[in-house]
Amino acid sequence: MPLCNFKPGMGQPLWALWRIDEPLEELGGRLLASTIELSEYESIKHPRKKLEWLASRLIIQHLVEHLGDSFYGIYKDAFGKPHLINLPYSISIAHCFPFAAGIINKDHSTGIDIEQPRDKLLYIRHKFLSEKEADVAGTDLETLCKFWAAKEVLYKIYGRRKLIFKQHLEVFENPAGNGNIGGRICYFDFFKEFQISFYQYQGYYIAYGA
Numbered sequence: 360m361p362l363c364n365f366k367p368g369m370g371q372p373l374w375a376l377w378r379i380d381e382p383l384e385e386l387g388g389r390l391l392a393s394t395i396e397l398s399e400y401e402s403i404k405h406p407r408k409k410l411e412w413l414a415s416r417l418i419i420q421h422l423v424e425h426l427g428d429s430f431y432g433i434y435k436d437a438f439g440k441p442h443l444i445n446l447p448y449s450i451s452i453a454h455c456f457p458f459a460a461g462i463i464n465k466d467h468s469t470g471i472d473i474e475q476p477r478d479k480l481l482y483i484r485h486k487f488l489s490e491k492e493a494d495v496a497g498t499d500l501e502t503l504c505k506f507w508a509a510k511e512v513l514y515k516i517y518g519r520r521k522l523i524f525k526q527h528l529e530v531f532e533n534p535a536g537n538g539n540i541g542g543r544i545c546y547f548d549f550f551k552e553f554q555i556s557f558y559q560y561q562g563y564y565i566a567y568g569a
Contacts, residue, residue, distance in 0.1 A: 372469050372569050373422050374462035376560060379414045386413040391420060393432035393444065411454035418461030419443070419450055426463070440518040451515045455563060462567050469569040470515030474508040475562055476500035487524035495532065506530050508566035509540045509555040516553065516568060517544050530555070542568065 379386075383406065390413055392400065403409050416433055423430040423443065431444040441450055449464045451471045462471040480503040484493055487510060488503075496502040510528045522528060527546045543552040555568040 372462050372464040372567060373426065374460065374471060374565075374567055375418045375422055376473070376558075376565055377414045377418050377459045377461075379410050379457045379459060381410075383409055383413070386410065386417060389420075390417050391430055391432060392416070393434070395434065396432055407456055411456055411459055414459035415452040415454050415461055418459060419452065419463065422461060422463045423448075436518075438519045440515070449569070451512075451567075453511075458560075458563060460565055460567075464569045467569040468516050468518060469567070470512035471565065471567040472508045472511035472515070473563055473565050474504050474511070475564070476504040480504060480507060489525055489529065492530060504564055505540060505557060505566065508557075508564050509542050509568075512555050512566050512568045513542045513544055513553065517546070517549075522546060540566075 396416070400409065400412060403412055419433060420430045423446065428446055431446075433441050433450070434444055435441055441452060443450055449467060449469045451462050451469050453460045453472045455473045455475060458473055460471050460473045462469050477500070480500060481498060484496065484503055487507060488496060492506060496506055509530045510524050513528045514522055514524070522544070527544060529543045529545060531541045538557055540555045540557070541552065542555050543550065553568045555566050558565040
């Protein structure tokens with residue numbers, strides 16, 4: 360059951376959320392996948408992980424077709440970042456069962472994440488938040504969840520490894536108070552700010568930016 364939320368035009372990304380209700384056979388029968396992708400799929404052993412893998416790629420296929428283009432599959436670069444075969448658009452995928460999410464941006468590198476507030480964030484917050492960010496978030500699970508998701512989005516936008524969440528990715532509350540979060544990537548000579556948007560659905564936060 361795909362739940363779509365479109366953001367067309369003016370550089371806005373196009374993204375969708377999918378609730379995974381279908382069996383493996385149905386999802387697998389819908390996806391157009393390359394030989395390399397099929398090999399990756401076969402290497403996944405856990406049935407739930409297989410469902411997430413299929414649903415996240417079906418979302419991208421759905422979005423590509425919505426844009427009027429042909430979908431030829433997805434490949435990963437040396438850093439593990441997904442890209443469309445034969446199309447120049449930036450994409451990102453995420454999953455948190457029973458949901459999967461995907462995003463396309465024609466103009467900029469993009470990222471998406473889906474998270475649910477959970478107690479584990481209290482015990483790992485020292486690993487991904489600076490002292491200033493930790494002071495702002497406190498022990499509020501909703502804020503911790505949004506900060507974690509926002510940093511995941513920034514990491515995916517950058518698209519390379521070696522970023523340390525606590526050191527190279529910064530998040531801060533938006534002064535406009537519109538529910539979005541500001542973020543910046545500070546990694547050696549790379550410095551750029553972003554706006555991370557949020558969509559809340561059935562207790563989950565979908566964060567995305569470009």
